[in-house]
Amino acid sequence: MFHNIMRETFSRNLSAKSAAASGKRDADRANQDPRLLRRLLRAKDRMDAASHEAWPVARLAEVSDVSADHFAHAFKQAFGIPPHRYLLTRRIERATALLRDTKLSITDIAFQTGxxxxxxxxxxxxxxxxxxxxxxxxxxxxxxQGLAEVPGCIVAASHRPDLTIAVSEKRRQTAAGIKKPSSKKEVP
Known part of the structure; x- marks a missing residue:
């Protein structure tokens, strides 16, 4: 009975996350050039294969054979999140798997995941x-120990990080009322 409840909870969480994100993305993706989508997927695949590497937008744009500005906009339109956030998701997913499946130190995991x-x-x-x-x-x-009967892919999908709740350092400082001195001087 416990396992059935857990399966239902995982299924609800997974379908709620994917349904909310996929509706708008599907409409946006339908309006994009299929050749551009293939290029974006090529860059996404490269990030997936080597998420531990640095992937600045310029490098991703080069892989996709488009300009950096166009790449960043098109990637967000196609996949619903900016490229950097996608990379953070992949790194955190890999770190979570290493934490769960290995006895490596947290420091080793941090450096192995980029x-x-x-x-x-x-x-x-x-x-x-x-x-x-x-x-x-x-x-x-x-x-x-309690989820031995639930398939691993279901468990992993239900624990996928939700990057909409991540807070950037700049937003954290703004919320705390900390203002860094500006490095740029205003010109009158």
């Missing part, structure tokens, strides 16, 4: 998943 700073990794992980990497590892280990 983060240059343990602090940035921890803060971004917490912003996206709502918990620290160590808390995520402990929860995943405990949950694996």
């Amino acid at each position: 983060w240059e700073s343990l602090g940035t990794f921890g803060r971004t992980f917490r912003d996206i998943t709502g918990e620290s990497p160590s808390a995520n590892r402990a929860r995943a280990k405990a949950a694996m």
Whole structure:
């Protein structure tokens, strides 16, 4: 009975996330050139294959053979999120899997998934998943014992990070009332 309830919960969460995002994306994607979509998919596939590498928009645009500005706009229109957010999702998904499936240290996982700073990794992980990497590892280990009957792909899909709740450093500082001095001087 417990497993049936868990399956229903996972299914509801997964379908709610995908339904909300797919409606607008499908309409936007239908208006795009199929050749452009293939190029965008090529860049997306490259990010998926090497999410630990740095993928600035200029590099992705080069892979797609379009300008950087056009790439960023078209990617967001096609997939619903900017390229950098997509890359963050892939890195956090991989880190979550490594936390769950290995005994590697959190520092090793951070560097293997492309983060240059343990602090940035921890803060971004917490912003996206709502918990620290160590808390995520402990929860995943405990949950694996109760979810033996639920297929792994369902469990993984239900725990996919929701980047709409992630907060950037700039927004965090604005919300806290911290204002950094501007490096640009105003010209009268």
